[in-house]
Amino acid sequence: MTTGMAIRVEPAALRLVEELFVIHVDAVFNVAYRVVWSRPDAEDVVQATFIKAFTRLDQLKDRDRIRPWLLQVAYREAITVIRRRRDVPVDPAEFPERRATGPGPDDVAVAADVASALGRALASLSEGERMAVVLRDVEQLPMREVATVMGIGRSAAKMRVHRGRQALRSRLEGQDLW
Amino acid sequence: MVGDDPTAAITCELMAEMLTDLMEGDLPAEIEAAALDHLASCRACETVLADTRAVQKLARDHGRIELDPDDRDRMLGAILAEVDGAPGPTRTTEAE
Structure with a gap:
C-alpha cells in the first residue's frame, strides 16, 4: 500500500517512530491480523498505523499512552479494511498461524497444533469478543487499555473478555490442550 | 452483578x-x-x-503470531518509503 504522497519528517521524529515500530510492531500486527485474517491486509494496516504515527507525534509524547494509541489506530484501520471488502469474505480456517518454535521437532509440531486450534477457536468468536481476548490475554493489556483501544467502557470491555473466554473454553475443552 | x-x-x-x-x-x-x-x-x-x-x-x-526479521524489515521499508527524508530500510531486529 502506498499513499503516493511522501510525508516530510524531522530526523528526531523518524528515530522515534522507528523506535516505536521495533517495540510495538508485533502487537500492532497481531491486532490487525485477528481482525482482517489476511497477512497482506494486516501488513497494510501496520503500514497505515505507523504512517499515521508520523502525523500524530504530538499525541505520542506520553509514553504510557503510546501502546493503546497505536493499537487503537490499528484496530480502527483493520475494521475499515474488513468493511471495505465486505463482498470478499476471507475464510478464517485458512489463515496461516505463527511459526511454532520449541526445543525439538515434536515440540514444534505440538505448539503448531495448539496455535492452530486456538486460532480456529478465536476465529469463531464475534469480532468484539475476539479483540477483547486478544488485547487482554494475548497482548496482556490492562483492562482499561482494552477499553481504550476498543473505544468502549471498562465494564463493557470486561464483559467482552468474559464472554470471549467462556466461548473459547467451550470450543476448546475436550481437546487435551490443558 | x-x-x-x-x-x-x-x-x-x-x-x-x-x-x-x-x-x-x-x-x-x-x-x-x-x-x-x-x-x-x-x-x-x-x-x-x-x-x-x-x-x-x-x-x-x-495466541501471538510471531513476525520474523524479514517480515519486520519489509514492513519498515514500506513505511519509510512513504516518508520524505528517510534513509533506506534498516534492520529492525534487536540482538539475535
Missing part, C-alpha cells in the same frame, strides 16, 4: 457471572471471600475457573 447480601448465598450462576471480576481482582473484599468459599466447596465452579485460567494461559502462550 451481586444482590443485597451476596455473602449469604453465592450460587453457581452468580459465581459464573462474577468469574472475570474475581480474576481481575475487581470484587469487594467480602464478596471475594464469599466467592472463594464457594469455590472451595463447589467442584463444578472450581473446574470452570481452572479451565478459564487455562484458556487465558493458552492465549498468552500460543
Whole structure:
C-alpha cells in the first residue's frame, strides 16, 4: 500500500517512530491480523498505523499512552479494511498461524497444533469478543487499555473478555490442550 | 452483578457471572471471600475457573503470531518509503 504522497519528517521524529515500530510492531500486527485474517491486509494496516504515527507525534509524547494509541489506530484501520471488502469474505480456517518454535521437532509440531486450534477457536468468536481476548490475554493489556483501544467502557470491555473466554473454553475443552 | 447480601448465598450462576471480576481482582473484599468459599466447596465452579485460567494461559502462550526479521524489515521499508527524508530500510531486529 502506498499513499503516493511522501510525508516530510524531522530526523528526531523518524528515530522515534522507528523506535516505536521495533517495540510495538508485533502487537500492532497481531491486532490487525485477528481482525482482517489476511497477512497482506494486516501488513497494510501496520503500514497505515505507523504512517499515521508520523502525523500524530504530538499525541505520542506520553509514553504510557503510546501502546493503546497505536493499537487503537490499528484496530480502527483493520475494521475499515474488513468493511471495505465486505463482498470478499476471507475464510478464517485458512489463515496461516505463527511459526511454532520449541526445543525439538515434536515440540514444534505440538505448539503448531495448539496455535492452530486456538486460532480456529478465536476465529469463531464475534469480532468484539475476539479483540477483547486478544488485547487482554494475548497482548496482556490492562483492562482499561482494552477499553481504550476498543473505544468502549471498562465494564463493557470486561464483559467482552468474559464472554470471549467462556466461548473459547467451550470450543476448546475436550481437546487435551490443558 | 451481586444482590443485597451476596455473602449469604453465592450460587453457581452468580459465581459464573462474577468469574472475570474475581480474576481481575475487581470484587469487594467480602464478596471475594464469599466467592472463594464457594469455590472451595463447589467442584463444578472450581473446574470452570481452572479451565478459564487455562484458556487465558493458552492465549498468552500460543495466541501471538510471531513476525520474523524479514517480515519486520519489509514492513519498515514500506513505511519509510512513504516518508520524505528517510534513509533506506534498516534492520529492525534487536540482538539475535
